[in-house]
Amino acid sequence: MRNVWRAVLDGMTPYDAGKPLERLAAELGLPELVRLSANENPLGPSPRVVAAIAHEATRVHLYPDGGALALREALAQRLGVAPEQLVVGNGADELIALVALAAFERGDEVVVPEPSFEPYATSAILAGARVVASPLAGYETDLDDMRRKVTGRTKAVILCSPHNPAGTIIKKAPLLAFLDALGADPPLVLLDEAYCDFADDPEYPDGVGLLARYPRLIVLRTFSKIAGLAGLRVGYTVATAETCDRLNRVRAPYNVNRLGQAAALAALEDGEHREQTRRLVLEERAFVSAGLRKRGYAFPPSQANFLLVKVPDAAALRDKLLRAGLLVRDGAGVGFPGHLRISLGLRETDERLLGVL
Ligand SMILES: Cc1ncc(COP(=O)(O)O)c(C=O)c1O
Structure with missing residues (x-):
């Protein structure tokens, strides 16, 4: 039979970006779901x-x-x-x-x-x-x-x-x-x-x-x-x-x-929006880092707009956060099993996050 596709594709899987946010929220019966899994800008565009x-x-x-x-x-x-x-x-x-x-x-x-x-x-x-x-x-x-x-x-x-x-x-x-x-x-x-x-x-x-x-x-x-x-x-x-x-x-x-x-x-x-975003991320990084430390979580100090947090049961905790309306990334999907990758959000979101943790 004619093999029409490149052999290298046999070993590849399509990138799975997950369900659309609104669809996932509807399935979970949640009025709102905040995505903290894609390192997006919580302020939105300028x-x-x-x-x-x-x-x-x-x-x-x-x-x-x-x-x-x-x-x-x-x-x-x-x-x-x-x-x-x-x-x-x-x-x-x-x-x-x-x-x-x-x-x-x-x-x-x-x-x-x-x-x-x-x-x-x-x-x-x-x-x-x-x-x-x-x-x-x-x-x-x-x-x-x-x-x-x-x-x-x-x-x-x-x-x-x-x-x-x-x-x-x-x-x-x-x-x-x-x-x-x-x-x-x-x-x-x-x-x-x-x-x-x-x-x-x-x-x-x-x-x-x-x-x-x-x-x-x-x-x-x-x-x-x-x-x-x-x-x-x-x-x-x-x-x-x-x-x-x-x-x-x-x-x-x-x-x-x-x-x-x-x-x-x-x-x-x-430049003002850029500065506002940077300030927010730096403030929330310090706020969430302090909150995590207080709760006994270990994580490398982050220079980005997310934190990689070591947790005892990543899948269960991700699920718990999801049911609370916060979507985070299971580290298993990004090469760090036993961790959650959590994007920094607005203060109200981050307070909710720490509340669940
Ligand atoms: C390290 C890194 N490089 C590149 C990208 C891709 O950025 P873009 O949205 O511009 O494609 C990302 C997106 O998350 C990233 O984390």
Whole structure:
């Protein structure tokens, strides 16, 4: 019989994002369900974003700007890079896939922390590359182990800081030492900074600032978290113009929609909303962390907008929280059995959370 599908798909399962929130709430007979399982922005988008989307809505019959020029120019100005050093994607997710499509071939190795954000491995496997897993040391990225796993066949190393799901960061000195140790002809280093806006450790490095010194670096960021645009899917990479040129060769012509581009531009202009989000996350992180500690829970200190909490029976506790109207992520689904990954919410939500715990 003719085998029409790629053999690599036999080992893959479709990503299961769970039931739609409203459907789940209805099934449970709950008037409301708060999602604390997807690390979203509890404040919602900026009012300026909502206005920009409304304004743009009458023009959705027109294709978007395929090069996202206005958005790249605005980002370039903020980040102190050239617009040619940016590629905008349909969420950071798409850019992970584009890196794989542009760089990975059969036989290539990709060193990935284990566990970590799942699409890294999926994209590499789909591209035919071999994933070389580097186990976390506790909750920390083990750069020594990752370095040891880099060989002549390594096409890329993927780092995530703050790490999803652990919430930990890679500090500047060890990161620089790692990048230096890769030598003059290093593999690509994809540094995923999806949660960078929530880091307040003074030793947290600015990935974009490292590009001049490490040209194989690709910094990945998103409007999903800090700007609350998860539903519109806008992310970007910052890299050398040469790297961006390669990514653009595999990018679909109109990969970022018109509303997403308008919204991201408006979000960039609203520093107040950004600051409000950051302040809320930092305050709630301290509040929930203190509440958890008081109740005897153990968890790594988080630099992200979520906490990974060690619990005696994750499935039972997730269920209990669900019945109380709070949806959290069972760590078993993200490589940390015996844990819950809990996004930080508004104060009222977080008080309810601690109440149940
Ligand atoms: C570490 C990490 N990278 C990338 C993404 C994807 O972001 P986006 O919504 O822009 O696709 C996420 C989303 O949760 C994430 O946790």
